[in-house]
Amino acid sequence: MTDTKANANDDILPCNHPSVSGRERELRALTDVVRRLIGLTVTNTADASDTVALTAELSAVADRISAHVPNPVPPRLGPDRPAHGAFDGMPYDVVHGRYNPLAIPVEMHNEHPKAIGIVTFTTPYEGPPGCVHGGVLAGVFDMVLTAANLLDDAAGPTVELTINYRKPTLLHTETRFEAWVEGRKGRVTTAAGRALQDDKVTVEAIGKFIKLEREQVIALQRRAAEGRSTA
Numbered sequence: 001m002t003d004t005k006a007n008a009n010d011d012i013l014p015c016n017h018p019s020v021s022g023r024e025r026e027l028r029a030l031t032d033v034v035r036r037l038i039g040l041t042v043t044n045t046a047d048a049s050d051t052v053a054l055t056a057e058l059s060a061v062a063d064r065i066s067a068h069v070p071n072p073v074p075p076r077l078g079p080d081r082p083a084h085g086a087f088d089g090m091p092y093d094v095v096h097g098r099y100n101p102l103a104i105p106v107e108m109h110n111e112h113p114k115a116i117g118i119v120t121f122t123t124p125y126e127g128p129p130g131c132v133h134g135g136v137l138a139g140v141f142d143m144v145l146t147a148a149n150l151l152d153d154a155a156g157p158t159v160e161l162t163i164n165y166r167k168p169t170l171l172h173t174e175t176r177f178e179a180w181v182e183g184r185k186g187r188v189t190t191a192a193g194r195a196l197q198d199d200k201v202t203v204e205a206i207g208k209f210i211k212l213e214r215e216q217v218i219a220l221q222r223r224a225a226e227g228r229s230t231a
Contacts, residue, residue: 017091019074020099027099034101042124095143106140106177108147115147117177121169131168132175137195138163140177141205145191148179149209154189156211169195169202179205187211 012024020027037058046054076092091099096106096117104125106117117140127133142158149155169175179193187210195203 015091015099017074017077020091031099031101035103038101038124039122093143095139104140106143108144110147110151113148113151113180115144115151115179117144117147117179118174119177120174121171123171126171128168130171132171134163134165137165137169137203138205141179141193141195141203142207144177144179145193145205145207146209148181148191148193149189149211152181152184152189154181154184154209154211156187156189156209158207159188159210160208162206164204165202166204167200167202170197173197175202182206 012028015021015024074092076097077090091097094100094102095104096108097103098105104119104121106119109116109118119140121132121136125132125136127136138161141163142161145161146155146158174197176196177193178196179191182190182192184190189209189211190206191209192206193204194201195205
């Protein structure tokens with residue numbers, strides 16, 4: 001998370017998700033403000049009275065936003081994958097979602113045959129003092145390995161993920177995640193990856209994934225939607 005505001009000149013691509021389409025720039029700005037608030041919440045030293053006043057102000061804003069939340073809430077995934085990006089149908093993803101303030105977010109691109117994720121972790125993602133939480137690193141690997149699978153037309157749910165922490169991954173330092181497909185056997189794909197800071201490997205990962213056909217993915221989304229509607 002960065003303590004910055006959305007740049008009005010950013011090239012924001014259209015999103016096909018029904019809860020985002022038509023307000024991409026505006027929702028991106030709201031997301032960036034909330035992301036900024038998360039960072040400030042874990043770094044501020046306001047005294048008790050100021051903290052009470054700030055909480056009251058933010059609670060009022062939260063109440064205004066809650067009036068615009070439908071039941072069921074919007075799904076994390078969009079109905080279709082748009083042509084301009086494999087993950088653009090996942091606007092609320094917790095790792096790279098541009099419209100999820102919990103997301104770092106990781107910048108994803110391809111250097112075929114590798115999938116690449118670039119990110120600078122900040123204080124909200126801290127585990128050991130000055131270092132990134134191991135669970136956060138595992139979550140990023142899960143997504144970057146999936147991106148590598150997409151390059152090989154082998155995307156599907158994770159069934160096994162092994163993380164080897166070689167050395168601490170530091171906060172406030174650019175981290176590069178690399179992932180590639182190592183092999184396929186039937187519906188099972190094995191992908192591997194590593195994280196680097198200053199060209200030094202800090203973490204390695206290997207995962208196994210099961211490929212799903214499009215109809216199976218649609219069925220999963222339908223069941224998830226039904227679960228939300230009965231919650």
